Amino acid sequence: xxxxxxxxxxxxxxxxxxxxxxxxxxxxxxxxxxxxxxxxxxxxxxxxxxxxxxxxxxxxxxxxxxxxxxxxxxxxxxxxxxxxxxxxxxxxxxxxxxxxxxxxxxxxxxxxxxxxxxxxxxxxxxxxxxxxxxxxxxxxxxxxxxxxxxxxxxxxxxxxxxxxxxxxxxxxxxxxxxxxxxxxxxxxxxxxxxxxxxxxxxxxxxxxxxxxxxxxxxxxxxxxxxxxxxxxxxxxxxxxxxxxxxxxxxxxxxxxxxxxxxxxxxxxxxxxxxxxxxxxxxxxxxxxxxxxxxxxxxxxxxxxxxxxxxxxxxxxxxxxxxxxxxxxxxxxxxxxxxxxxxxxxxxxxxxxxxxxxxxxxxxxxxxxxxxxxxxxxxxxxxxxxxxxxxxxxxxxxxxxxxxxxxxxxxxxxxxxxxxxxxxxxxxxxxxx
Amino acid sequence: xxxxxxxxxxxxxxxxxxxxxxxxxxxxxxxxxxxxxxxxxxxxxxxxxxxxxxxxxxxxxxxxxxxxxxxxxxxxxxxxxxxxxxxxxxxxxxxxxxxxxxxxxxxxxxxxxxxxxxxxxxxxxxxxxxxxxxxxxxxxxxxxxxxxxxxxxxxxxxxxxxxxxxxxxxxxxxxxxxxxxxxxxxxxxxxxxxxxxxxxxxxxxxxxxxxxxxxxxxxxxxxxxxxxxxxxxxxxxxxxxxxxxxxxxxxxxxxxxxxxxxxxxxxxxxxxxxxxxxxxxxxxxxxxxxxxxxxxxxxxxxxxxxxxxxxxxxxxxxxxxxxxxxxxxxxxxxxxxxxxxxxxxxxxxxxxxxxxxxxxxxxxxxxxxxxxxxxxxxxxxxxxxxxxxxxxxxxxxxxxxxxxxxxxxxxxxxxxxxxxxxxxxxxxxxxx
Numbered sequence: 001x002x003x004x005x006x007x008x009x010x011x012x013x014x015x016x017x018x019x020x021x022x023x024x025x026x027x028x029x030x031x032x033x034x035x036x037x038x039x040x041x042x043x044x045x046x047x048x049x050x051x052x053x054x055x056x057x058x059x060x061x062x063x064x065x066x067x068x069x070x071x072x073x074x075x076x077x078x079x080x081x082x083x084x085x086x087x088x089x090x091x092x093x094x095x096x097x098x099x100x101x102x103x104x105x106x107x108x109x110x111x112x113x114x115x116x117x118x119x120x121x122x123x124x125x126x127x128x129x130x131x132x133x134x135x136x137x138x139x140x141x142x143x144x145x146x147x148x149x150x151x152x153x154x155x156x157x158x159x160x161x162x163x164x165x166x167x168x169x170x171x172x173x174x175x176x177x178x179x180x181x182x183x184x185x186x187x188x189x190x191x192x193x194x195x196x197x198x199x200x201x202x203x204x205x206x207x208x209x210x211x212x213x214x215x216x217x218x219x220x221x222x223x224x225x226x227x228x229x230x231x232x233x234x235x236x237x238x239x240x241x242x243x244x245x246x247x248x249x250x251x252x253x254x255x256x257x258x259x260x261x262x263x264x265x266x267x268x269x270x271x272x273x274x275x276x277x278x279x280x281x282x283x284x285x286x287x288x289x290x291x292x293x294x295x296x297x298x299x300x301x302x303x304x305x306x307x308x309x310x311x312x313x314x315x316x317x318x319x320x321x322x323x324x325x326x327x328x329x330x331x332x333x334x335x336x337x338x339x340x341x342x343x344x345x346x347x348x349x350x351x352x353x354x355x356x357x358x359x360x361x362x363x364x365x366x367x368x369x370x371x372x373x374x375x376x377x378x379x380x381x382x383x384x385x386x387x388x389x390x391x392x393x394x395x396x397x398x399x400x401x402x403x404x405x406x407x408x409x410x411x412x413x414x415x416x417x418x419x420x421x422x423x424x425x426x427x428x429x430x431x432x
Numbered sequence: 433x434x435x436x437x438x439x440x441x442x443x444x445x446x447x448x449x450x451x452x453x454x455x456x457x458x459x460x461x462x463x464x465x466x467x468x469x470x471x472x473x474x475x476x477x478x479x480x481x482x483x484x485x486x487x488x489x490x491x492x493x494x495x496x497x498x499x500x501x502x503x504x505x506x507x508x509x510x511x512x513x514x515x516x517x518x519x520x521x522x523x524x525x526x527x528x529x530x531x532x533x534x535x536x537x538x539x540x541x542x543x544x545x546x547x548x549x550x551x552x553x554x555x556x557x558x559x560x561x562x563x564x565x566x567x568x569x570x571x572x573x574x575x576x577x578x579x580x581x582x583x584x585x586x587x588x589x590x591x592x593x594x595x596x597x598x599x600x601x602x603x604x605x606x607x608x609x610x611x612x613x614x615x616x617x618x619x620x621x622x623x624x625x626x627x628x629x630x631x632x633x634x635x636x637x638x639x640x641x642x643x644x645x646x647x648x649x650x651x652x653x654x655x656x657x658x659x660x661x662x663x664x665x666x667x668x669x670x671x672x673x674x675x676x677x678x679x680x681x682x683x684x685x686x687x688x689x690x691x692x693x694x695x696x697x698x699x700x701x702x703x704x705x706x707x708x709x710x711x712x713x714x715x716x717x718x719x720x721x722x723x724x725x726x727x728x729x730x731x732x733x734x735x736x737x738x739x740x741x742x743x744x745x746x747x748x749x750x751x752x753x754x755x756x757x758x759x760x761x762x763x764x765x766x767x768x769x770x771x772x773x774x775x776x777x778x779x780x781x782x783x784x785x786x787x788x789x790x791x792x793x794x795x796x797x798x799x800x801x802x803x804x805x806x807x808x809x810x811x812x813x814x815x816x817x818x819x820x821x822x823x824x825x826x827x828x829x830x831x832x833x834x835x836x837x838x839x840x841x842x843x844x845x846x847x848x849x850x851x852x853x854x855x856x857x858x859x860x861x862x863x864x
Contacts, residue, residue: 027617029588035801037600038588046591046623064711066744086622087590093655093682094619097704100682101616104707105743156461156470158519159478168469184533185459187526190518191478223525226658226690250525250532252684258658272529275536276716277708279496283715284708311537312498369467 002120003082005051006099006289011063011111011282013070016053016077022108024048024081027098046087051080062110063282074110090126092253092296104283111282117289123296124330130300132266133334134359137300140242140266141178141217147390148358149217150382151179152375153340153365158185162192166200168369173208173216175368175376176383179361182221184247184272194220194232202239219245219268219301226255230262237264248294248302249273260298268338269299279312287321295333301361303338307351310342319354326357336361343367344378344412345385345405349398352389362386372411373404380404434552435514437483438531438721443495443543443714445502448485448509454540456480456513459530478519483512494542495714506542522558524685524728536715543714549721555728556762562732564698565766566791569732572674572698573610573649579822580790581649582814583611584807585772585797590617594624598632600801605640605648607800607808608815611793614653616679616704626652626664634671651677651700651733658687662694669696680726680734681705692730700770701731711744719753727765733793735770739783742774751786758789768793775799776810776844777817777837781830784821794818804843805836812836 012019028048029038056076063074088094103112132140143149152172154165172180188194198220209215222232222244229251236244245268246256260267277284291302304321305313318339325337337360339351344367352358364382371378381404388398388405399406444451460480461470490505499506520526536544564572575581584604586597604612620626630652641647654664654676661683668676677700678688692699709716723734736753737745750771757769769792771783776799784790796814803810813836820830820837831838 029591035587035798037592037596037801042588042591046588064744065713066711066746087617088619089621091619091621091656091660093657093679093687094617094621096682097616097619097655097679100708101679101704102707102743104705104711105737105745106707107742107744155467156474156478159461159474160469164469184529185519185526187520187523187529189521189523189526223529224523224686225525226686228523229686247525247529247533249684250528251686252681253687254656254658254661254683255525255686255690256684258687272533273536275534275538276532279498279536280712280715281497283712305537310539311534312496312539313537314498366467369469 002085002122004085004095004120005080005082005118006114007116008079008081009076009111009113009115009282010079010109011059011074011076012109013062013068013072013074014108016055016075016079019108020050020053020079020081022106023079023103024050026102026106028083028087046084048081048083051082054078063280064110067107067110076111078115085120090123092257092293096253096293100285113282114285114289116286117292119292119296119330121330124332127296127298129295129298129333130335131260131263131298132300134336135334137217137266137336140215142214143178146358147386149178149361150379150386151181151361151363152177152368153181153183153363154186155183155365155369157183158189160192162197162200165192165197166204169201169218170204171375172368173205175379177216177368177379179217179219181219181245181268181363184221184223184270187221187223188228188232194222195235198235198239198241202241206240215242217243217266219243221245221247222259223247223251226258229255229259233259233262233265242266243268245270246299247272248299249277253293253297256294256299257297266300267298269294269302271303275312287317288324291321291324291335292329295329295335299335301336301338303340305341306339306343307347307354308342315354322355322357322360326359338363340364344408345381346395346409346413348382348385348389349393349395352386358386358390367408367412370411371404372407377404377407381408434517434554436517436527436552437512437514437550438546439548440511440513441508441543441545441547441714442511442541443491443506443508444541445494445500445504445506446540448487448507448511451540452482452485452511452513454538455511455535456482458534458538460515460519478516480513480515483514486510495712496542499539499542508543510547517552522555524689524725528685528725532717545714546717546721548718549724551724551728551762553762556764559728559730560695561727561730561765562767563692563695563730564732566768567766569649569698569768572647574646575610578790579818581610581793582811582818583613583793583795584609584800585613585615585795586618587615587797587801589615590621592624594629594632597624597629598636601633601650602636603807604800605637607811609648609800609811611649611651611795613651613677613700613795616653616655616702619653619655620660620664626654627667630667630671630673634673638672647674649675649698651675653677653679654691655679655683658690661687661691665691665694665697674698675700677702678731679704680731681709685725685729688726688731689729698732699730701726701734703735707744719749720756723753723756723767724761727761727767731767733768733770735772737773738771738775739779739786740774747786754787754789754792758791770795772796776840777813778827778841778845780814780817780821781825781827784818790818790822799840799844802843803836804839809836809839813840
């Protein structure tokens, strides 16, 4: 019988083996007292199993409140737990309840983070995964495999009418972007009804495609209640669009999977809300595990932030996320990482140096629209920066080659984060 | 134009007004640089607004990593932000992306928690809310308003066949419970297919109803992908069932709302995964805000843990959650709090003393099935404990009146949490 595996980072005042047992018990056949039906045979067949325990460092203080008190220190460990697939079957919400569920509330732990997941081979047959992935997205957007897709975000995020949005899209497609997305704050509001917005925007995109042969990919934000998402999806298909965006955490697994199952559009997965699930180092879920669940659901793109981003995420963590996306899962399930947050081109050399891939979608909102010489130069700065990056040039060298990038650098290099405080104070507070 | 409001607890190294501005900017018209389209008129109409700022204590250390460093202390404050409804319309996933979204990743904050939400009057017209709520659930389960519903959870959580489950349900309905639920780990696995399980369980429940006139409510866990959830829902309706359970966080808002919209079954909302969203005092979402989103979606019951529970949640927090459920929202949207986790009856007097309500569903799994004299006495212990609680008796006094409760106390009082360590060490580590 196949099993699935979850790796956790735990912190506990108890003996780590005892703590791991309570984790396995809570998430399979156990409860707080033994009950008549929990026979040896049942346990043998259905109990979660501790596959490995690796002791790490100790801490003097608990990372989270609410745990059992200890006179000693709090032990950290990496624990791998497995479950028989027959406990849940091919049911993503039930799998999520099994590998996460009540675990975070156990007072046996002063820290618990889901680090990785591993699914058995038969998942390859039962889940289609991304319908387009990297290659399909390149085909839809007409971008060869030698460079990243260059994209942008409609800004301001909210407030533009459909006509103003279409006007901006016109500027952007003429500037040469491959991809445009709605902001996650823009869905189907009274001041920009979804249907109207798609109609006027796709009119611009289709016109441009007729003239140039290139259909720019637009990720319309369909995030909404279920039936309205399906309607929005049909609207995009009907107007010749190629992509829809969903806010993964706000819509949730059942809704996202249903959308992905349609298979006619590339699905752009936005992870807003992510900080809540990941910002604490000993709580929540690590990106490596998170993105696997969404690849099973079938999304084609997923956000990963970017090097030198405007958020709290470290470059090291961003690189880890990009690497996670590149790793084949069950031999496939290719997904395109979306690099964004405070990007303007200057981060391209460092991004390439650290990841050695061009299989990504590089997004700049303010970085394109806010370029001192306008959006066309903004796009050029991004394109030329990536050419230089792939050629192995440093940012300084790239600036010599590209006036658009030089002008961008003059404006944006002081904006590496959105903070009002001065640059010397910008280093993140020490992370544990 | 109507507005909606969110209250946050923030912690920041910046001036709190500056930090609040960046929060409002990120979640409405702003990005990291100003862009051409962000006109004064647009900002006037669509920008989020700071409604109030209340400075709280300061902290020497940041609660979360990744924030801007500070030579001074980290200031804490309560901030109320509002948005015009026309930014999003009546779209729950878009509202979630607006009030949470990227906020948790902002390095302007070393702590950010969504504490409360307030929606405008027109939400009453656009959202039906719970189709059954407290009164409807009492009617379905035939329980008068003078006492809580007494319920239980099928244990072991996984591993029982449909026939074994039905056998256990027979014992439980004969023992006199009002309510039975699947564990959240039990959905539609190969060893207990949903359809089969519902058929044999409802056969027992319907037989019992025919004999006694009381149809015990069974919350079958329909959590799954969208289409399968709808099938499962129809299965329950078809067999005469009255309730379905969904794992809120694992299924997600779009899926849960779609299920609630059907309106034929009471929807039992399980919040497994909750610890990830709430365990850290300066990250995530507080229950008061969380339950409002789900009441808008239309669930009828929601889990709140219980006094002296087996998890990390303090009694004070549990009482706050129960009070939140009692507070009418938009003048209605009644929801039944589900008290569970390590309950066995002994907690009833204290629960009643602190909340003064019987509008709750009191769940004991091990507490009923593990009673030393069997499930019938387990149910009796719960019933008599609640009678005593409502009569104003203490646990000691209640034990004098009820032999079932006395026997339960002998066994369970040492199990107030599932920990293997001794009782003197059971006090939770100090919470900030």
